[in-house]
Amino acid sequence: MKGFLRVWQELDIKDIEQYLIVIGELSAECFACKKIGIDSKSVTCPNCGVGFKYIGFRRKVEPHYLRQVKERLPFIVFIDFDDLKKIIGKSDARKLLDL
Numbered sequence: 001m002k003g004f005l006r007v008w009q010e011l012d013i014k015d016i017e018q019y020l021i022v023i024g025e026l027s028a029e030c031f032a033c034k035k036i037g038i039d040s041k042s043v044t045c046p047n048c049g050v051g052f053k054y055i056g057f058r059r060k061v062e063p064h065y066l067r068q069v070k071e072r073l074p075f076i077v078f079i080d081f082d083d084l085k086k087i088i089g090k091s092d093a094r095k096l097l098d099l
């Protein structure tokens with residue numbers, strides 16, 4: 001039996017920032033170039049050409065949706081977008097303290 005559950009893993013944040021597609025309510029955005037309104041089924045960014053390795057969500061997703069994504073993109077890594085925002089927020093705060 002298989003199911004989707006979230007696992008905490010230490011990942012390279014810079015790598016995620018460069019190869020992430022973020023799925024919103026109606027369309028998606030490329031995190032690297034900030035292009036919005038791209039097709040949520042995109043494998044590469046139509047704007048900057050980056051190939052997506054990570055996928056995050058701005059909305060709630062159901063397991064059947066995750067399964068569809070996994071079938072289409074077997075190597076994609078699901079990340080929790082809120083976790084990423086928290087980490088980026090912290091490093092931005094640190095940069096400010098360094099000034």
Ligand SMILES: [Zn+2]
Nearest residue numbers: 030033045048
């Ligand atoms: Zn892009």
